Amino acid sequence: MSVPPPRAEGAFPSAPVRPKRTLSLKQRQALWAYSFLLVPLAFFVIVRFVPTLTAFRMSLFDWNTVGTEHPFVGFENYTRLASDATFGRALRNTAFYALIGVPAQIALGLGIALLLSRITALRGLLRALYFIPYVTPIVAATWVWQWLLSPQFGPVNTVLVTLGLPAQSFLTSPDQALPSATALVVWQNLGFQVVLFLAGLAAIPRSYYEAASLDGANGWYTFRRITFPLLNPTIVFSVVTGTIAYLQLFTQIVNLNFTDQGGPLQSTLTVAVYIYQVAFGRFQMGYASALTVVLFAIILVITLLQMRFLTRRFDY
Amino acid sequence: MSAHASLSLDERRRRPLRERVTTLSAYLVLFVGAIVTLFPFAWMLLTSLKPFAELFTLAFLPSEPTLENYRTVLGQTAFVRWFVNSLLVAGVTTLSVLFFDSLVGYTLAKFDFPGKTLIFVAILSTLMIPTEMLVIPWFVGVVDLKLTNTYFSILFPGLMSAFGIFLMRQFFETVPSDLIEAARIDGMNEFGIFWKVALPLVRPALASLAIFTFLGNWNAFLWPLVVIQSPALRTLPVGVALFSGEAGTQWGLIMAASSLAVIPVLLVFAFFQRQIIEGIVMTGMKG
Numbered sequence: 001m002s003v004p005p006p007r008a009e010g011a012f013p014s015a016p017v018r019p020k021r022t023l024s025l026k027q028r029q030a031l032w033a034y035s036f037l038l039v040p041l042a043f044f045v046i047v048r049f050v051p052t053l054t055a056f057r058m059s060l061f062d063w064n065t066v067g068t069e070h071p072f073v074g075f076e077n078y079t080r081l082a083s084d085a086t087f088g089r090a091l092r093n094t095a096f097y098a099l100i101g102v103p104a105q106i107a108l109g110l111g112i113a114l115l116l117s118r119i120t121a122l123r124g125l126l127r128a129l130y131f132i133p134y135v136t137p138i139v140a141a142t143w144v145w146q147w148l149l150s151p152q153f154g155p156v157n158t159v160l161v162t163l164g165l166p167a168q169s170f171l172t173s174p175d176q177a178l179p180s181a182t183a184l185v186v187w188q189n190l191g192f193q194v195v196l197f198l199a200g201l202a203a204i205p206r207s208y209y210e211a212a213s214l215d216g217a218n219g220w221y222t223f224r225r226i227t228f229p230l231l232n233p234t235i236v237f238s239v240v241t242g243t244i245a246y247l248q249l250f251t252q253i254v255n256l257n258f259t260d261q262g263g264p265l266q267s268t269l270t271v272a273v274y275i276y277q278v279a280f281g282r283f284q285m286g287y288a289s290a291l292t293v294v295l296f297a298i299i300l301v302i303t304l305l306q307m308r309f310l311t312r313r314f315d316y
Numbered sequence: 317m318s319a320h321a322s323l324s325l326d327e328r329r330r331r332p333l334r335e336r337v338t339t340l341s342a343y344l345v346l347f348v349g350a351i352v353t354l355f356p357f358a359w360m361l362l363t364s365l366k367p368f369a370e371l372f373t374l375a376f377l378p379s380e381p382t383l384e385n386y387r388t389v390l391g392q393t394a395f396v397r398w399f400v401n402s403l404l405v406a407g408v409t410t411l412s413v414l415f416f417d418s419l420v421g422y423t424l425a426k427f428d429f430p431g432k433t434l435i436f437v438a439i440l441s442t443l444m445i446p447t448e449m450l451v452i453p454w455f456v457g458v459v460d461l462k463l464t465n466t467y468f469s470i471l472f473p474g475l476m477s478a479f480g481i482f483l484m485r486q487f488f489e490t491v492p493s494d495l496i497e498a499a500r501i502d503g504m505n506e507f508g509i510f511w512k513v514a515l516p517l518v519r520p521a522l523a524s525l526a527i528f529t530f531l532g533n534w535n536a537f538l539w540p541l542v543v544i545q546s547p548a549l550r551t552l553p554v555g556v557a558l559f560s561g562e563a564g565t566q567w568g569l570i571m572a573a574s575s576l577a578v579i580p581v582l583l584v585f586a587f588f589q590r591q592i593i594e595g596i597v598m599t600g601m602k603g
Contacts, residue, residue, distance in 0.1 A: 030429035032506040037435065040420045043476050048442045051453035058452065065456075112349060115342045122343075129350040132357055135581040138535045139553040140574030143560060144360045147567055155359065155376075190353065241443075248446050251537040255557055272538075275448045280542055285452050292449035299444050 052296075055289045063286030070286070077290035087291065089266050090274040097182055097270065098246040105186045106238050109193025114227075116194070117201045127198065134191035142255040145184045146171060171256060174265040181268045185252055189245075193238060200234030201227070236310045240303055247299050248272050271295050364571035371567055385572035395573055397548060398555030403580065404467065405540075405551055406533040409474040413529045414522055416476045421484025422510050426496060436485070442478045447538055455542055465546045474533050480525050487521035488514060523588045530584060534577075552577050 023031070059077055061070045081087050112130060116123055133141065148154050149170035157167040170180045204227065212222045250272040257263050271291070279288035363371065364385050366378040389395050424436050454473060463469045491514050499509045515522075540551045550558070556573050 026428070029427055033423050033427040033429040033432075036419050036423045036427075036507075036510075040416050040476055040481075041435070043416075044439055044442060044478075047454075047473060047475075048445060048450065051450045051457070052445055054453035054456075055449045058456075065459075112346065115346050118342045119339060119346070126346050126350055130353055131585070132582075133353055135531060135578065135585055136357055136360075137553060137556075137574065137577040137581070139537065139556050139560075140360065140577050141356065143556075143570050143574060144356045147363070147571075148356055148359060187353065187356070244444065248448065250448075251535065251553070254537075255560075272446070272448050276538065276542075279452050279455075285456065289449075289452055292446060292452065295446050296444070296449050299446060303444055 055292055055296075058286055059290035059293050061286045063284075063289070065283040065285055073286070077287050078294075080287065081290055081294065086266060086269070087271075087274060090269045090271045093178060093267070093269055094247060094249065094271045096178055097185065097249055098243055100179070101182050101186050101189075101246050102239060102242045104182075105189050105193050105242065106235065108186070109190055109238075110197050110231075110235075112190070112194045113197035113201060114223075116198060127195065130194050131191035133188050136188075138188065138251045139255050141188055142184065142252050145180075145187075146256060149180055171268075172264055174263075174267045177256075177263040177267045181253060181256055181263070184256075185246070185249065188252070189242070193242075196234060196238060197231065200231045204230045232311075236306070239310060240306050243302060243306065244299055247295065247302070250276065360571050361575050363567060364575045366568060368568055385568040386576070389569050389572045389576065393559060393569070393573070394547065394550070394555060395576070398550050398552045399576070401467075401470075401549060402534055402552040405471045405474075405536075406530050408467075409471050409533045410526055410529045412475040413477050413480050414526055417480035417525065418484045418488075418515060418518070418522065419510065420476075420481045421486075422488045422514055424481070425485045425488035426491070426493065426514070439478050439481055451539055451542055454539070458543060464543065465549055467549070469543050470540055470549065470551065471533075473539055474529075474536065477529060477532075480529065483525055484518070484521060487518040491517050527584055527588050531581060534581060 060072060060074060062073045062076070063070045116127060119126075136144075148156050151157060151167065151169045151172055154170070156170070161167050169176060171177050208226050208230075209222065212226055217225070249270045253263075253268050253270050253273050254276065256268060263269065272295070275288050275291045275295070278284050278291060362376065362378060365381040365383070367380060367382045367384055370378060370380075420439070424432060450473070458464055458469045495513055495517075496509055499513045500506075504512070535553060536551070537553045537557070540554045541557070544550055544554060556570070556577065559573070560570050
């Protein structure tokens with residue numbers, strides 16, 4: 001992003017000169033711009049930036065909402081979280097969700113979008129069908145999945161048993177709960193991912209493909225040399241926003257086990273759910289703030305790394 | 317394939333056949349995928365129509381479909397109240413986001429002023445701040461200002477969105493500057509130009525921003541869960557979640573409530589579908 005060079009005064013005709021005008025055109029433009037930005041900027045400062053700084057500050061205190069005293073404890077909260085086994089567990093789980101979920105949803109979404117872009121009849125209908133899970137309220141979808149995967153009466157297990165396979169415990173077993181929960185999140189996001197890639201594919205000029213097929217390029221070659229590079233911005237966008245979303249996974253996980261958040265033996269616990277438990281279950285706001293600072297640092301580092309290594313320029 | 321202009325008759329007949337096979341297999345994969353994708357959704361609807369006795373029998377179709385679950389949900393829970401609360405919160409935030417995000421997006425795309433890039437980067441950087449980090453200070457602030465149990469406290473965090481500003485800026489970039497210049501020459505004031513000239517040109521973007529904002533707030537869970545203390549103010553996700561927690565095994569009711577919660581979103585989507593696709597085209601294009 002670069003600011004274009006300033007225009008010379010009078011580069012374009014302006015309104016008839018009024019005798020009272022003392023501001024140059026550029027200054028007037030700037031004044032209008034600032035007046036438009038005044039309220040929104042105030043919002044971003046008051047509702048986003050100040051609370052962020054507050055969270056940093058609170059992380060240095062023993063801030064228990066139950067008491068009225070908030071003693072300053074320096075970095076004590078941070079030394080404590082370094083040896084917090086549950087937090088470690090939550091971090092590992094969150095890494096699993098992101099590392100499995102993001103690539104899975106991008107690969108599936110891209111595959112479906114490529115197939116959809118090949119067909120003409122019924123395309124709209126199929127696209128809509130894939131989009132429905134995305135518009136299903138998250139809480140509702142989560143309850144449906146619990147019911148589907150339920151060990152005793154879930155339809156998935158019934159199918160397995162009918163096929164002569166052993167029934168699985170899915171969300172109720174410490175080993176299977178995490179992959180099952182990941183599948184739920186991928187399923188929910190897939191529709192959006194498909195639409196995103198369809199849009200990216202639609203933006204690729206047809207002439208490229210025509211040229212490729214005239215040159216006798218086969219399907220795989222065309223995909224590797226045309227489709228994939230030109231989809232790069234869409235893929236980067238999906239990876240970055242997808243990762244940020246997965247690192248903050250909360251609603252699905254908290255609802256999968258509303259009474260026992262975190263699943264069997266904390267196997268589905270995410271950083272966000274743990275923060276919620278510490279802040280609003282145990283009322284340890286200071287400690288929870290320290291946890292959010294760590295989460296923020298993780299998101300920041302990962303996002304910057306992704307931006308750095310994923311955005312490449314393709315010149316044609 | 318060879319690049320010969322003249323193909324033998326044989327080759328000409330073979331190519332369509334091969335293409336037809338690929339197309340057919342594409343349809344096959346897509347339909348199987350769609351069935352798998354839709355199964356949970358269909359199951360939710362069908363379960364909501366089953367009488368209690370049939371819930372655990374695993375029949376895919378209810379043998380005697382009944383609206384009993386819906387009657388109970390609507391009659392014996394605060395469902396309608398949650399629904400109205402959610403509509404109100406999602407509606408107000410959506411209107412606010414549409415107005416402010418377009419205004420900011422337009423300003424960043426079409427004006428030149430000192431600090432423009434800095435402001436844009438600052439707004440975009442807020443996307444990296446996790447909600448969890450903000451929720452704790454928000455909560456402390458709301459309690460301090462004695463604003464708990466007000467609609468305002470539920471909806472203020474969503475009144476503007478950095479993502480929407482990014483999206484609208486992308487779109488306003490495509491509005492020809494000549495049009496804006498021409499309106500200036502006609503002596504229109506700057507807000508008038510934004511409102512009457514630029515905004516109508518980005519309808520598709522507004523539609524997609526509207527739907528994503530609405531959906532996001534319709535699904536909002538963490539903050540409402542934290543800030544709402546009075547049952548009368550519960551939004552739909554919070555209401556259903558707490559109800560599920562309390563009701564435990566009343567699957568039929570949970571499925572009926574969930575099915576009802578899908579309706580407004582589906583309606584909005586059906587209404588805007590074409591523009592949404594157009595809108596997303598722009599988002600994923602130039603990151």
